[in-house]
Amino acid sequence: MSRTGRRAALLSVVVVAVLGIVALLASGLAHDPKAIASPLVGRAAPDFRLEGIHGSPVQLSHLKGQVVVVNFWASWCAECRTEQQALNQTWSDFRDSGVVVLGVNFQDQRADAEAYLASSAVTYPNVEDTESRTALAYGLRGVPETFVVDRDGHIVDRVIGPVDAGRLGATLNTLTHRGTP
Amino acid sequence: MTSSPAPARPERRARQGTRSGAHPGPRPRLLGPGALVALAIVVALLSLAAVAVRGANKPLSRAEQAQQIAAELRCPVCQDLSAADSPAPLARQMRQQISEGLAAGDSPAAIEDRFVAAYGETVLLRPPSSGPGRLAYAVPLLALVGAVAAGAATLRVWRRRSTQPVPERAPLAAGDRSRVEAALDRWSEEE
Numbered sequence: 212m213s214r215t216g217r218r219a220a221l222l223s224v225v226v227v228a229v230l231g232i233v234a235l236l237a238s239g240l241a242h243d244p245k246a247i248a249s250p251l252v253g254r255a256a257p258d259f260r261l262e263g264i265h266g267s268p269v270q271l272s273h274l275k276g277q278v279v280v281v282n283f284w285a286s287w288c289a290e291c292r293t294e295q296q297a298l299n300q301t302w303s304d305f306r307d308s309g310v311v312v313l314g315v316n317f318q319d320q321r322a323d324a325e326a327y328l329a330s331s332a333v334t335y336p337n338v339e340d341t342e343s344r345t346a347l348a349y350g351l352r353g354v355p356e357t358f359v360v361d362r363d364g365h366i367v368d369r370v371i372g373p374v375d376a377g378r379l380g381a382t383l384n385t386l387t388h389r390g391t392p
Numbered sequence: 393m394t395s396s397p398a399p400a401r402p403e404r405r406a407r408q409g410t411r412s413g414a415h416p417g418p419r420p421r422l423l424g425p426g427a428l429v430a431l432a433i434v435v436a437l438l439s440l441a442a443v444a445v446r447g448a449n450k451p452l453s454r455a456e457q458a459q460q461i462a463a464e465l466r467c468p469v470c471q472d473l474s475a476a477d478s479p480a481p482l483a484r485q486m487r488q489q490i491s492e493g494l495a496a497g498d499s500p501a502a503i504e505d506r507f508v509a510a511y512g513e514t515v516l517l518r519p520p521s522s523g524p525g526r527l528a529y530a531v532p533l534l535a536l537v538g539a540v541a542a543g544a545a546t547l548r549v550w551r552r553r554s555t556q557p558v559p560e561r562a563p564l565a566a567g568d569r570s571r572v573e574a575a576l577d578r579w580s581e582e583e
Contacts, residue, residue, distance in 0.1 A: 250512045257510075318481050343485040350510035351482070352468045 249350055249369045256281070256360045257348035261338035264316060264324055269338050271313075272364065278305075278386045279360040280312045280379070283346060285319045286327035288354045294373035295331045301379055302335040308387045309362070315340050317354050361386050425550045429543075458490045461500050465507055466515050474517055 251257075256279075260270040271279065282298060284291040302312040314337035316324045321339070328337060340346055349358060352371065359368040359382055368382050452460065459476055465486060467478035475486040486507070493503040504516070513520040519528035564572065 247514065248512065250509060342488075343482055344489070346482065347485060347489065347507075348510055350468070350512070350515075352511075 247352065247371065249366075251350060251358070251366045252369055254366060255364055256358065256366045257345070259340075259345040259348065261315065261340055261345060264314075264321070264328065264337040264339055266336060269313060269336055271360070274311055274313075274360075275364050276309075276362055278310045278362055278383060280310065280383075281315060281349070281358040281360060282312065282374070283315045283317045283340075283349070283351055283354050283356045285317045285354050286323040287319065290373050291355045292331070294355055294357075295333070297374050297376035297379065298335070299332060300376055301374075301383065304380065305383050305387065306335075308383075310383055310387060311336070313338065315345060317346055317351065318343060359383070359386070424554070425547050429547065454491070454494050457494055457500065458487060461490050461494075461503055462487050464504065464517055466517050468511060468515065 256271060258270065258272045260268055262268050271281075280298075280301065282294075298312055298314075301310075306312075312335040314328075314333065314335060316337060316339045319339075324337070324339070327333075343351075349356075355373055357370040357374050357379075358366050359379070361367045367386065370379070462476035462483075463474050465475040467473045467475045467480055467483040467486070469480050469482050470478045473480075473483070475483045475490075477483075489506075490503055493506070494500075507515045513522070513525070519525040521529070
Protein backbone atom coordinates (compact mmCIF):
# COMPACT_ATOMS: atom_id res chain seq x y z
CA MET A 212 0.00 0.00 0.00
CA SER A 213 1.31 3.45 -0.89
CA ARG A 214 2.01 6.05 1.78
CA THR A 215 -1.04 8.10 0.72
CA GLY A 216 -3.20 4.99 0.84
CA ARG A 217 -1.95 4.15 4.32
CA ARG A 218 -2.65 7.68 5.52
CA ALA A 219 -6.18 7.54 4.10
CA ALA A 220 -6.80 4.19 5.81
CA LEU A 221 -5.50 5.53 9.15
CA LEU A 222 -7.64 8.66 8.80
CA SER A 223 -10.71 6.51 8.07
CA VAL A 224 -10.10 4.43 11.20
CA VAL A 225 -9.74 7.57 13.34
CA VAL A 226 -12.90 9.14 11.85
CA VAL A 227 -14.92 5.96 12.40
CA ALA A 228 -13.67 5.71 16.01
CA VAL A 229 -14.50 9.36 16.76
CA LEU A 230 -17.96 9.03 15.18
CA GLY A 231 -18.59 5.89 17.22
CA ILE A 232 -17.70 7.65 20.47
CA VAL A 233 -19.87 10.66 19.56
CA ALA A 234 -22.82 8.35 18.76
CA LEU A 235 -22.35 6.56 22.09
CA LEU A 236 -22.33 9.86 24.01
CA ALA A 237 -25.35 11.15 22.08
CA SER A 238 -27.35 8.01 22.85
CA GLY A 239 -26.45 8.40 26.53
CA LEU A 240 -27.62 12.03 26.59
CA ALA A 241 -30.88 11.16 24.82
CA HIS A 242 -31.65 8.47 27.39
CA ASP A 243 -33.99 9.42 30.23
CA PRO A 244 -32.18 8.42 33.44
CA LYS A 245 -35.54 7.85 35.15
CA ALA A 246 -36.68 5.37 32.51
CA ILE A 247 -35.00 2.38 34.07
CA ALA A 248 -36.68 -0.83 33.00
CA SER A 249 -37.62 -3.12 35.84
CA PRO A 250 -37.06 -6.81 35.32
CA LEU A 251 -40.02 -7.37 37.63
CA VAL A 252 -42.65 -6.07 35.19
CA GLY A 253 -44.51 -9.09 33.84
CA ARG A 254 -43.33 -11.31 36.68
CA ALA A 255 -44.97 -12.41 39.93
CA ALA A 256 -44.82 -9.65 42.54
CA PRO A 257 -42.51 -10.57 45.42
CA ASP A 258 -44.68 -11.51 48.38
CA PHE A 259 -44.33 -9.71 51.71
CA ARG A 260 -45.98 -9.54 55.07
CA LEU A 261 -45.51 -6.21 56.80
CA GLU A 262 -46.85 -4.63 59.95
CA GLY A 263 -49.60 -2.06 59.44
CA ILE A 264 -48.97 1.48 60.63
CA HIS A 265 -52.49 1.87 61.92
CA GLY A 266 -53.95 -1.58 61.55
CA SER A 267 -53.22 -5.25 61.25
CA PRO A 268 -50.37 -6.72 59.17
CA VAL A 269 -50.84 -7.02 55.45
CA GLN A 270 -49.66 -9.94 53.31
CA LEU A 271 -49.64 -9.26 49.59
CA SER A 272 -50.53 -12.81 48.58
CA HIS A 273 -53.71 -12.52 50.66
CA LEU A 274 -54.87 -9.76 48.32
CA LYS A 275 -54.81 -12.06 45.29
CA GLY A 276 -57.90 -11.51 43.16
CA GLN A 277 -57.70 -7.75 43.65
CA VAL A 278 -55.61 -5.21 41.80
CA VAL A 279 -53.02 -3.75 44.19
CA VAL A 280 -51.25 -0.42 43.84
CA VAL A 281 -48.08 -0.76 45.94
CA ASN A 282 -46.73 2.72 46.64
CA PHE A 283 -43.36 3.15 48.39
CA TRP A 284 -43.14 6.46 50.24
CA ALA A 285 -41.52 8.30 53.14
CA SER A 286 -42.48 11.35 55.20
CA TRP A 287 -39.14 13.01 54.34
CA CYS A 288 -39.78 12.66 50.60
CA ALA A 289 -40.95 15.90 48.95
CA GLU A 290 -42.11 14.21 45.74
CA CYS A 291 -44.32 11.88 47.79
CA ARG A 292 -46.36 14.91 48.83
CA THR A 293 -46.67 15.85 45.15
CA GLU A 294 -48.36 12.58 44.27
CA GLN A 295 -50.46 12.24 47.43
CA GLN A 296 -53.59 13.80 45.96
CA ALA A 297 -53.44 11.46 42.93
CA LEU A 298 -53.18 8.43 45.22
CA ASN A 299 -56.03 9.60 47.45
CA GLN A 300 -58.15 10.19 44.35
CA THR A 301 -57.29 6.75 42.92
CA TRP A 302 -58.27 5.08 46.19
CA SER A 303 -61.52 6.97 46.29
CA ASP A 304 -62.32 6.17 42.62
CA PHE A 305 -61.37 2.52 42.53
CA ARG A 306 -61.80 1.08 46.04
CA ASP A 307 -65.20 -0.32 45.09
CA SER A 308 -63.87 -1.82 41.87
CA GLY A 309 -61.55 -4.37 43.46
CA VAL A 310 -58.50 -2.10 43.75
CA VAL A 311 -56.40 -1.75 46.89
CA VAL A 312 -53.94 1.09 47.29
CA LEU A 313 -51.25 -0.01 49.73
CA GLY A 314 -48.66 2.42 51.05
CA VAL A 315 -45.28 0.95 52.04
CA ASN A 316 -43.36 3.27 54.32
CA PHE A 317 -39.63 3.26 53.53
CA GLN A 318 -36.79 4.17 55.92
CA ASP A 319 -38.78 6.44 58.13
CA GLN A 320 -39.54 7.19 61.77
CA ARG A 321 -42.87 5.78 62.94
CA ALA A 322 -44.00 9.09 64.48
CA ASP A 323 -43.08 11.03 61.32
CA ALA A 324 -44.94 8.53 59.16
CA GLU A 325 -48.05 8.73 61.36
CA ALA A 326 -47.96 12.54 61.30
CA TYR A 327 -47.62 12.53 57.51
CA LEU A 328 -50.59 10.19 57.06
CA ALA A 329 -52.73 12.29 59.36
CA SER A 330 -51.84 15.55 57.63
CA SER A 331 -52.38 14.09 54.14
CA ALA A 332 -55.85 12.64 54.84
CA VAL A 333 -54.71 9.18 53.77
CA THR A 334 -57.36 6.52 54.33
CA TYR A 335 -55.91 3.54 52.45
CA PRO A 336 -53.86 0.94 54.33
CA ASN A 337 -50.18 1.56 55.04
CA VAL A 338 -47.46 -0.79 56.22
CA GLU A 339 -43.89 -0.37 57.48
CA ASP A 340 -40.91 -1.86 55.67
CA THR A 341 -38.65 -1.51 58.69
CA GLU A 342 -35.67 -3.48 57.33
CA SER A 343 -36.09 -2.40 53.68
CA ARG A 344 -36.36 -6.07 52.69
CA THR A 345 -39.43 -5.42 50.58
CA ALA A 346 -37.77 -2.38 48.99
CA LEU A 347 -34.83 -4.53 47.94
CA ALA A 348 -37.11 -7.31 46.68
CA TYR A 349 -38.89 -4.76 44.48
CA GLY A 350 -35.66 -3.25 43.20
CA LEU A 351 -36.42 0.14 44.73
CA ARG A 352 -34.15 3.01 43.65
CA GLY A 353 -35.78 5.72 45.72
CA VAL A 354 -39.15 7.10 46.72
CA PRO A 355 -41.77 7.56 45.52
CA GLU A 356 -41.99 4.44 43.43
CA THR A 357 -45.21 2.63 42.56
CA PHE A 358 -45.99 -0.87 41.30
CA VAL A 359 -49.32 -2.01 39.92
CA VAL A 360 -50.07 -5.69 40.64
CA ASP A 361 -52.86 -7.39 38.68
CA ARG A 362 -55.44 -9.83 40.03
CA ASP A 363 -53.13 -12.78 39.33
CA GLY A 364 -50.36 -11.27 41.39
CA HIS A 365 -48.19 -10.12 38.47
CA ILE A 366 -46.55 -6.71 38.26
CA VAL A 367 -47.95 -4.92 35.21
CA ASP A 368 -46.55 -1.41 35.69
CA ARG A 369 -43.94 0.47 37.61
CA VAL A 370 -43.70 4.23 38.03
CA ILE A 371 -40.51 5.92 39.20
CA GLY A 372 -41.29 9.29 40.73
CA PRO A 373 -44.73 10.80 41.40
CA VAL A 374 -47.65 8.94 39.83
CA ASP A 375 -49.83 10.62 37.29
CA ALA A 376 -53.54 10.19 38.11
CA GLY A 377 -54.45 9.89 34.42
CA ARG A 378 -51.92 7.17 33.61
CA LEU A 379 -52.67 5.23 36.82
CA GLY A 380 -56.41 5.53 36.21
CA ALA A 381 -56.06 4.24 32.64
CA THR A 382 -54.06 1.24 33.83
CA LEU A 383 -56.57 0.45 36.55
CA ASN A 384 -59.51 0.82 34.17
CA THR A 385 -57.94 -1.76 31.90
CA LEU A 386 -57.20 -4.13 34.76
CA THR A 387 -60.64 -3.85 36.32
CA HIS A 388 -62.41 -3.95 32.95
CA ARG A 389 -64.44 -0.89 33.76
CA GLY A 390 -64.99 2.32 31.85
CA THR A 391 -63.89 5.81 32.75
CA PRO A 392 -64.54 6.40 36.42
CA MET B 393 55.29 12.91 12.54
CA THR B 394 56.09 9.36 11.58
CA SER B 395 55.71 8.52 8.01
CA SER B 396 53.85 5.50 7.03
CA PRO B 397 53.36 3.85 3.72
CA ALA B 398 50.41 5.10 1.74
CA PRO B 399 47.41 2.97 2.62
CA ALA B 400 45.58 1.01 0.05
CA ARG B 401 42.71 2.83 -1.59
CA PRO B 402 39.82 1.20 0.24
CA GLU B 403 41.43 2.05 3.60
CA ARG B 404 41.98 5.61 2.45
CA ARG B 405 38.32 5.81 1.60
CA ALA B 406 37.36 4.61 5.00
CA ARG B 407 39.62 7.20 6.67
CA GLN B 408 38.31 9.90 4.42
CA GLY B 409 34.78 8.91 5.33
CA THR B 410 35.52 9.16 9.04
CA ARG B 411 37.25 12.52 8.71
CA SER B 412 34.45 14.12 6.76
CA GLY B 413 31.94 13.10 9.48
CA ALA B 414 29.84 10.91 7.18
CA HIS B 415 28.14 7.85 8.66
CA PRO B 416 30.69 5.07 8.80
CA GLY B 417 28.04 2.42 8.07
CA PRO B 418 25.32 0.55 10.04
CA ARG B 419 26.19 0.47 13.73
CA PRO B 420 25.88 -2.99 15.29
CA ARG B 421 22.71 -3.17 17.40
CA LEU B 422 22.82 -4.48 20.94
CA LEU B 423 19.53 -6.38 20.49
CA GLY B 424 17.66 -7.06 17.28
CA PRO B 425 13.84 -6.85 17.06
CA GLY B 426 13.49 -10.62 17.39
CA ALA B 427 15.59 -10.62 20.54
CA LEU B 428 13.49 -7.79 22.00
CA VAL B 429 10.27 -9.75 21.43
CA ALA B 430 11.83 -12.85 22.92
CA LEU B 431 12.95 -10.80 25.95
CA ALA B 432 9.42 -9.41 26.39
CA ILE B 433 7.96 -12.94 26.26
CA VAL B 434 10.50 -14.18 28.81
CA VAL B 435 9.69 -11.29 31.18
CA ALA B 436 5.94 -11.99 30.80
CA LEU B 437 6.44 -15.70 31.47
CA LEU B 438 8.60 -14.97 34.53
CA SER B 439 5.89 -12.66 35.89
CA LEU B 440 3.27 -15.37 35.40
CA ALA B 441 5.53 -17.91 37.08
CA ALA B 442 6.02 -15.55 40.04
CA VAL B 443 2.25 -15.28 40.47
CA ALA B 444 1.84 -19.06 40.12
CA VAL B 445 4.57 -19.78 42.70
CA ARG B 446 2.76 -17.60 45.24
CA GLY B 447 0.07 -20.28 45.23
CA ALA B 448 -3.70 -20.10 45.55
CA ASN B 449 -5.18 -17.41 47.78
CA LYS B 450 -6.22 -18.58 51.20
CA PRO B 451 -9.96 -19.14 51.62
CA LEU B 452 -11.87 -15.99 52.52
CA SER B 453 -13.77 -15.57 55.75
CA ARG B 454 -17.53 -15.08 55.50
CA ALA B 455 -17.19 -11.36 56.23
CA GLU B 456 -14.54 -11.01 53.52
CA GLN B 457 -16.72 -12.93 51.09
CA ALA B 458 -19.69 -10.68 51.91
CA GLN B 459 -17.49 -7.63 51.40
CA GLN B 460 -16.32 -9.00 48.06
CA ILE B 461 -19.89 -9.62 46.84
CA ALA B 462 -21.05 -6.20 48.05
CA ALA B 463 -18.13 -4.57 46.22
CA GLU B 464 -19.47 -6.01 42.96
CA LEU B 465 -22.97 -4.59 43.51
CA ARG B 466 -24.08 -1.02 42.91
CA CYS B 467 -25.80 0.84 45.73
CA PRO B 468 -29.20 1.54 44.07
CA VAL B 469 -29.80 4.85 45.83
CA CYS B 470 -26.27 6.27 45.37
CA GLN B 471 -24.26 7.77 42.55
CA ASP B 472 -21.66 5.23 41.46
CA LEU B 473 -20.92 3.73 44.85
CA SER B 474 -20.76 0.04 45.57
CA ALA B 475 -22.93 -1.53 48.23
CA ALA B 476 -19.69 -2.19 50.12
CA ASP B 477 -18.62 1.47 50.17
CA SER B 478 -21.95 3.24 50.61
CA PRO B 479 -23.13 4.44 54.03
CA ALA B 480 -26.77 4.50 52.81
CA PRO B 481 -29.21 2.43 54.89
CA LEU B 482 -30.33 0.51 51.79
CA ALA B 483 -26.70 -0.48 51.06
CA ARG B 484 -26.35 -1.54 54.71
CA GLN B 485 -29.42 -3.73 54.25
CA MET B 486 -27.90 -5.19 51.10
CA ARG B 487 -24.76 -6.13 53.05
CA GLN B 488 -26.96 -7.66 55.74
CA GLN B 489 -28.84 -9.75 53.18
CA ILE B 490 -25.57 -10.88 51.59
CA SER B 491 -24.26 -12.04 55.00
CA GLU B 492 -27.52 -13.84 55.71
CA GLY B 493 -27.40 -15.53 52.31
CA LEU B 494 -23.84 -16.76 52.89
CA ALA B 495 -24.77 -17.99 56.37
CA ALA B 496 -27.66 -19.92 54.79
CA GLY B 497 -25.20 -21.62 52.43
CA ASP B 498 -26.08 -19.69 49.28
CA SER B 499 -23.37 -19.31 46.66
CA PRO B 500 -22.14 -15.79 45.79
CA ALA B 501 -23.64 -16.24 42.31
CA ALA B 502 -27.07 -17.10 43.77
CA ILE B 503 -26.93 -14.03 46.01
CA GLU B 504 -25.99 -11.79 43.10
CA ASP B 505 -28.76 -13.34 41.01
CA ARG B 506 -31.35 -12.32 43.60
CA PHE B 507 -30.31 -8.67 43.32
CA VAL B 508 -30.19 -8.93 39.52
CA ALA B 509 -33.73 -10.38 39.56
CA ALA B 510 -34.98 -7.26 41.37
CA TYR B 511 -32.80 -4.56 39.81
CA GLY B 512 -31.64 -5.97 36.52
CA GLU B 513 -28.02 -6.22 35.40
CA THR B 514 -27.49 -2.53 36.12
CA VAL B 515 -27.04 -3.47 39.77
CA LEU B 516 -23.77 -5.14 38.83
CA LEU B 517 -20.75 -2.86 38.79
CA ARG B 518 -19.05 -4.95 36.13
CA PRO B 519 -20.29 -4.37 32.58
CA PRO B 520 -23.32 -6.45 31.57
CA SER B 521 -22.66 -9.53 29.47
CA SER B 522 -25.46 -8.68 27.02
CA GLY B 523 -26.39 -5.76 24.77
CA PRO B 524 -24.00 -2.84 24.19
CA GLY B 525 -22.26 -3.73 27.48
CA ARG B 526 -20.51 -6.53 25.60
CA LEU B 527 -18.39 -3.82 23.97
CA ALA B 528 -16.58 -3.38 27.28
CA TYR B 529 -15.30 -6.95 26.94
CA ALA B 530 -14.78 -6.87 23.17
CA VAL B 531 -12.86 -3.59 22.88
CA PRO B 532 -9.80 -4.62 24.96
CA LEU B 533 -9.68 -7.92 23.07
CA LEU B 534 -9.86 -6.13 19.72
CA ALA B 535 -7.21 -3.65 20.88
CA LEU B 536 -4.95 -6.56 21.86
CA VAL B 537 -5.43 -8.26 18.50
CA GLY B 538 -4.78 -4.94 16.74
CA ALA B 539 -1.61 -4.32 18.77
CA VAL B 540 -0.30 -7.81 18.00
CA ALA B 541 -1.05 -7.34 14.30
CA ALA B 542 0.63 -3.91 14.28
CA GLY B 543 3.65 -5.34 16.13
CA ALA B 544 3.93 -8.22 13.67
CA ALA B 545 3.70 -5.82 10.70
CA THR B 546 6.38 -3.55 12.19
CA LEU B 547 8.66 -6.53 12.83
CA ARG B 548 8.23 -7.66 9.24
CA VAL B 549 9.15 -4.20 7.96
CA TRP B 550 12.24 -4.08 10.23
CA ARG B 551 13.33 -7.52 9.13
CA ARG B 552 12.89 -6.66 5.47
CA ARG B 553 14.95 -3.49 5.88
CA SER B 554 17.74 -5.28 7.74
CA THR B 555 18.06 -7.99 5.07
CA GLN B 556 17.91 -5.61 2.10
CA PRO B 557 21.37 -5.14 0.46
CA VAL B 558 22.80 -1.64 0.71
CA PRO B 559 22.32 -0.09 -2.74
CA GLU B 560 25.52 0.36 -4.72
CA ARG B 561 26.59 3.93 -5.27
CA ALA B 562 26.65 5.14 -8.81
CA PRO B 563 30.18 4.94 -10.19
CA LEU B 564 32.09 8.20 -10.32
CA ALA B 565 32.62 9.87 -13.61
CA ALA B 566 36.15 9.57 -14.94
CA GLY B 567 36.93 13.27 -14.31
CA ASP B 568 35.61 13.10 -10.72
CA ARG B 569 37.55 9.94 -10.03
CA SER B 570 40.85 11.49 -11.15
CA ARG B 571 40.21 14.61 -9.04
CA VAL B 572 39.43 12.48 -5.96
CA GLU B 573 42.52 10.36 -6.49
CA ALA B 574 44.68 13.44 -6.86
CA ALA B 575 43.25 14.90 -3.65
CA LEU B 576 43.84 11.64 -1.80
CA ASP B 577 47.41 11.50 -3.01
CA ARG B 578 48.03 15.07 -1.88
CA TRP B 579 46.52 14.29 1.48
CA SER B 580 48.59 11.17 2.07
CA GLU B 581 51.73 13.07 1.10
CA GLU B 582 50.91 15.79 3.65
CA GLU B 583 50.55 13.13 6.35
